Amino acid sequence: MNISDLKKTYNYSMGAIHIHSKFSDGSGDIEQITKAAKKAGLDWIIITDHNLMEVKEGFYNGVCVIVGEEISPKDSYHYLGLGINKVISPKIGVENYINEVVKSGGFGFAAHPNEADYRKNKAKSIKWLDKNIVPDGIEIWNWFSDWADNYDDSNIFKIAYGYFFKHKLIRGPHAETLKWWDNLNNIKKEIVPAIGGVDAHALKILKYIVPVTVFPYEQMFKTINNVIISDEKIPNLFDEQKKYILNALKNGDNIIINRHVKDTIPLISFADNKIEVQLLDNAEIRIMKNGCMVLKEVDKGLIFPVKEKGKYRVEIYINQKPWVYTNPINL
Ligand SMILES: [Zn+2]
Ligand SMILES: [Zn+2]
Numbered sequence: 357m358n359i360s361d362l363k364k365t366y367n368y369s370m371g372a373i374h375i376h377s378k379f380s381d382g383s384g385d386i387e388q389i390t391k392a393a394k395k396a397g398l399d400w401i402i403i404t405d406h407n408l409m410e411v412k413e414g415f416y417n418g419v420c421v422i423v424g425e426e427i428s429p430k431d432s433y434h435y436l437g438l439g440i441n442k443v444i445s446p447k448i449g450v451e452n453y454i455n456e457v458v459k460s461g462g463f464g465f466a467a468h469p470n471e472a473d474y475r476k477n478k479a480k481s482i483k484w485l486d487k488n489i490v491p492d493g494i495e496i497w498n499w500f501s502d503w504a505d506n507y508d509d510s511n512i513f514k515i516a517y518g519y520f521f522k523h524k525l526i527r528g529p530h531a532e533t534l535k536w537w538d539n540l541n542n543i544k545k546e547i548v549p550a551i552g553g554v555d556a557h558a559l560k561i562l563k564y565i566v567p568v569t570v571f572p573y574e575q576m577f578k579t580i581n582n583v584i585i586s587d588e589k590i591p592n593l594f595d596e597q598k599k600y601i602l603n604a605l606k607n608g609d610n611i612i613i614n615r616h617v618k619d620t621i622p623l624i625s626f627a628d629n630k631i632e633v634q635l636l637d638n639a640e641i642r643i644m645k646n647g648c649m650v651l652k653e654v655d656k657g658l659i660f661p662v663k664e665k666g667k668y669r670v671e672i673y674i675n676q677k678p679w680v681y682t683n684p685i686n687l
Contacts (some may be wrong), residue, residue, distance in 0.1 A: 368585045368621070370476055371601065374436060374467065374495065374553030377616075382557045390416035390571050396577035399590075400601055404436050405495035409443050413598070420597050423668035426467060427453050432485050436495060436553070439602045442443040450489055454659035458492070463606050465551055470530040472505035479504050487536050491594050493549040493605075493619025494537050496681065497529040498581045501572070505530075519570070523579075523616050530679030537649070541667050541684050543683035549608035550683055552580040582610040583621055600602035608683030617679040624670055626685045631660040631668060640673040660687045 376382030377389060382405070393401050393478070400420035405412045406428040413423050416531070424438040433450040440463030445454050457464040469484035478516045506525040508514040518525060540548040557577035558569050581682065604610055617652040623634040632639050634657040643651040643659055645666045651658075662668065668687050672680040 357668075366541040366585055367587065367589050368583060369399040369403065369601070370581050370583050371420075371622075372499065372556070372581055373402040373404070373551050373605075374404045374555045375401055375573075376405055376426075376555070376557045377411055379408060380426075380560065382568065383384055384422060384558050384573055386411050388487065390419045390421060391572035393417070393454075393577050393650070395418045395574050398577055398581070400597070402436075402438060404438075407443065407446055409440075410581070412614070414594055416565075419573045420594065420601070422550055422598050422601060424462070424629040426465075427457075431480075432483055433489075434482055434628075435491065435549075436467050438462050438605065440517050453491070454491060462602075463492040465493040465549075467495045467496045469494060469536065469551065470532045471501050472530075474632040475505060476508040476510060477504065479507075481505075490540060491667055493551065493582055493608075494540075495553045496533050496579055497614075497678075498555050499526065499553065499576065499614075500589065501550075502526050518573040522571070526579075526616075526677075527586070533656045535647070538684075540645070547608045547667070547684055547686070549606060549610075550612065550681070551582055551610065552612035552614075552681070553604060554580055577668050579616050579621070580612065580614050583613055584610050608685075610683065612681040614677075615661055617674050622672060622680055624680075624682055626668065626687060627662075628687060629662055631662060631670065633670060633672070634655050634670070635659075637674075639679065640676075642671040642673070644669045644671065659679055 363510050368418045378385055394417045402422045402424055404424045404426040406426050409423050409425050411423050413421055427435040427437050427444055427446045429446040437444055437457040440457055440656045442460055453500040466484045471483055472480035503525050507632050527638040556573050558573045591600055620636055625632045638654055638656055640654050643660050667684040669684040670682045
């Protein structure tokens with residue numbers, strides 16, 4: 357089923373999270389960003405500038421724009437505060453800003469918690485250092501961090517490869533992040549929700565005197581998206597739509613999908629006694645129970661009978677490339 361078919365049949369919406377505008381270190385204004393989002397087929401986006409919230413929320417070019425904050429100290433613990441009603445300072449310390457986000461009506465996701473210890477390009481890694489500090493949720497996959505972890509700038513050929521074949525550098529969520537996420541889900545009764553982020557900046561750099569936009573917004577918006585599939589119809593009014601989207605993310609009702617690997621949406625349903633996956637083509641489907649793989653199968657779909665209680669989630673790979681991660685669900 358392709359995206360437009362799916363849209364006719366289900367209440368579904370697709371969005372990109374973790375976007376920087378010109379108010380922090382991005383290059384676009386909201387007009388340019390939402391035009392790009394519209395072209396990429398997105399229904400909603402979440403802007404998270406560093407330590408400020410200057411973009412005004414609302415509908416632009418038919419795209420629902422929600423504004424959060426990437427609470428960003430210099431070296432570590434970047435945190436995407438969503439649904440908050442004021443800017444929260446990174447200076448108060450990570451444990452305090454996690455609490456402050458909740459106090460101001462929101463919830464948060466640890467951003468790019470495990471950037472690589474060693475990067476060939478020497479770009480600084482910003483991590484979630486102490487994993488005992490528990491966030492509300494986790495950005496398990498960040499497109500830009502994934503690229504930067506694997507980008508080699510040691511010679512002109514490798515630089516060119518990194519830009520022209522950028523998608524080949526994408527490896528998927530960091531193993532340590534998935535382990536941390538699964539562990540937290542095993543400890544906690546409720547779900548620790550996950551999102552995927554693009555971390556789009558559309559940086560303009562002056563290269564060989566010609567200004568080029570590195571990773572333009574539209575390209576980034578066609579990579580890691582979050583798809584919300586719900587029984588409830590998507591409200592039309594902004595305030596209600598915003599609430600609907602944020603609630604879905606808080607409850608883990610989204611699946612994380614890299615559209616560059618395949619631009620369709622899998623049908624995945626969780627019922628008390630079975631998990632059902634339907635795809636258009638063969639892919640490697642993994643069923644995870646409490647963080648452990650209980651089934652790995654290459655197929656166009658499957659029905660997995662659930663015999664034991666646990667937190668279940670699904671991962672899907674195409675030609676070894678990570679494509680889809682669902683949130684866990686208590687069955
Ligand atoms: Zn960051
Ligand atoms: Zn960022």
